[in-house]
Amino acid sequence: MAKSKSVFVCQTCGTESPKWVGKCFGCNEWNTFVEETKITGVSQSTRPGRVISERTKPTPISQVSVEDQPRLKTGNEELDRVLGGGLVPGAMVLIGGEPGIGKSTLVLQTALNLPKVKVLYVSGEESPQQIKLRADRIVSHSADNCHVVSEVSVEHILNHIENTQPDVVVIDSVQTLETERIESAPGSVSQIRECTAAILRVCKLKNLPVFLIGHINKEGSLAGPKVLEHMVDVVLQFEGDRHHMYRILRSIKNRFGSTSEIGIFEMLSSGLREVNNPSELLLATHEEAKSGVSIAAAMEGMRPFLIEVQGLASTAAYGNPQRSVTGFDLRRLNMLLAVLEKRAGFKLAAKDVFLNIAGGLKVNDPAIDLAVMTSVLSSNMDIAVSPDVCMTGEVGLSGEIRPVTRIEQRVGEAAKLGFKTIIVPSFVKGVDFSKFDIQVVKAGKIEQAFKFLFA
Numbered sequence: 425m426a427k428s429k430s431v432f433v434c435q436t437c438g439t440e441s442p443k444w445v446g447k448c449f450g451c452n453e454w455n456t457f458v459e460e461t462k463i464t465g466v467s468q469s470t471r472p473g474r475v476i477s478e479r480t481k482p483t484p485i486s487q488v489s490v491e492d493q494p495r496l497k498t499g500n501e502e503l504d505r506v507l508g509g510g511l512v513p514g515a516m517v518l519i520g521g522e523p524g525i526g527k528s529t530l531v532l533q534t535a536l537n538l539p540k541v542k543v544l545y546v547s548g549e550e551s552p553q554q555i556k557l558r559a560d561r562i563v564s565h566s567a568d569n570c571h572v573v574s575e576v577s578v579e580h581i582l583n584h585i586e587n588t589q590p591d592v593v594v595i596d597s598v599q600t601l602e603t604e605r606i607e608s609a610p611g612s613v614s615q616i617r618e619c620t621a622a623i624l625r626v627c628k629l630k631n632l633p634v635f636l637i638g639h640i641n642k643e644g645s646l647a648g649p650k651v652l653e654h655m656v657d658v659v660l661q662f663e664g665d666r667h668h669m670y671r672i673l674r675s676i677k678n679r680f681g682s683t684s685e686i687g688i689f690e691m692l693s694s695g696l697r698e699v700n701n702p703s704e705l706l707l708a709t710h711e712e713a714k715s716g717v718s719i720a721a722a723m724e725g726m727r728p729f730l731i732e733v734q735g736l737a738s739t740a741a742y743g744n745p746q747r748s749v750t751g752f753d754l755r756r757l758n759m760l761l762a763v764l765e766k767r768a769g770f771k772l773a774a775k776d777v778f779l780n781i782a783g784g785l786k787v788n789d790p791a792i793d794l795a796v797m798t799s800v801l802s803s804n805m806d807i808a809v810s811p812d813v814c815m816t817g818e819v820g821l822s823g824e825i826r827p828v829t830r831i832e833q834r835v836g837e838a839a840k841l842g843f844k845t846i847i848v849p850s851f852v853k854g855v856d857f858s859k860f861d862i863q864v865v866k867a868g869k870i871e872q873a874f875k876f877l878f879a
Contacts (some may be wrong), residue, residue, distance in 0.1 A: 461607035485542030508681015521662030551698030668784025720795030721834035735799030751781030767823030
């Protein structure tokens with residue numbers, strides 16, 4: 425017989441407690457416990473998505489038969505690259521991102537462009553009429569392969585899957601789902617965990633790929649318990665600034681591919697456009713060289729591209745100098761300014777310093793350290809850096825330029841875009857730069873790089 429009992433569940437990590445406590449003993453967060461009603465005593469066979477099968481026995485791994493199940497190409501090269509070559513049958517893909525970043529647009533656009541594949545698009549946030557209006561804006565042709573339904577009940581969604589027999593399922597979003605077994609509100613930890621588990625069982629049984637769209641919390645991580653990320657096969661993060669046109673699809677977890685790949689998109693009024701060569705779009709074309717601008721050869725995952733770093737140093741108008749950055753780590757900028765003052769002798773303690781990565785991107789590659797220091801120094805001395813020169817290198821505390829990874833790919837990307845000179849660390853071994861049509865200047869100290877740039 426089914427019984428209900430009251431438990432307190434942490435909304436951050438999912439830890440349960442028989443009574444309310446102020447501090448979670450699982451994640452050490454304060455005031456995160458919420459009272460929920462939990463139904464117990466229900467047979468496992470009555471759980472949604474539960475299929476009764478014959479009892480299996482352990483089998484030697486050498487005798488396990490592996491069927492040849494090719495990946496399903498989505499028709500989106502950037503998405504396929506991040507997934508590792510396409511959708512794996514039975515894979516559950518979780519896509520998270522800030523509100524309005526384009527998660528629903530990305531998934532709907534992919535569903536409409538899947539060739540000869542029946543897609544069931546389940547939305548708990550929009551009506552079919554609203555989805556139709558967005559679909560007409562994204563694609564010009566009619567897509568009869570995509571079936572839409574507005575539903576939040578997991579039991580009804582599983583019935584739709586059984587009746588429709590789709591090849592791909594899209595759930596938008598997992599925070600809106602609810603099941604009859606849990607009496608808490610939709611979006612709670614218990615609801616998210618139970619609903620995802622029910623869909624996951626059907627997903628694995630039918631070898632059915634599923635796209636889950638998830639919200640993120642104010643800290644920038646996926647909302648819901650951390651166990652949700654452990655349950656799914658792939659976790660993708662859709663990043664970018666809503667006020668800029670570029671978006672980055674980054675792999676956080678991938679059981680079927682590398683987590684070093686990224687996909688770059690451009691947000692247009694007609695949807696998301698794939699950016700196959702982001703370097704050409706991230707580099708602004710100036711009629712004349714301007715101070716405070718330098719070009720860095722960066723890496724995002726396995727992908728090299730060149731970005732424009734803009735720096736501005738001016739006399740502080742007020743008592744305390746300002747340090748402001750966009751797309752870069754503020755603490756690392758402070759460290760580089762200290763190195764610039766201590767090792768190179770440039771006094772910037774009384775200067776306001778502003779730094780911007782063009783295009784609205786957030787770059788964590790330490791190889792752009794040299795370009796950051798160059799842009800700030802160029803603005804401070806009001807001397808322009810030649811637009812035909814780019815650079816790459818991590819700067820240490822003693823002012824040395826340290827080696828960076830995948831230097832050959834960075835040099836090749838610069839040569840492909842027509843740059844004439846690139847500054848690289850001098851401690852590079854085993855790389856033949858003669859095959860590239862570009863002058864390679866090696867520098868071991870920041871003084872050597874600055875002497876070449878500003879001589």
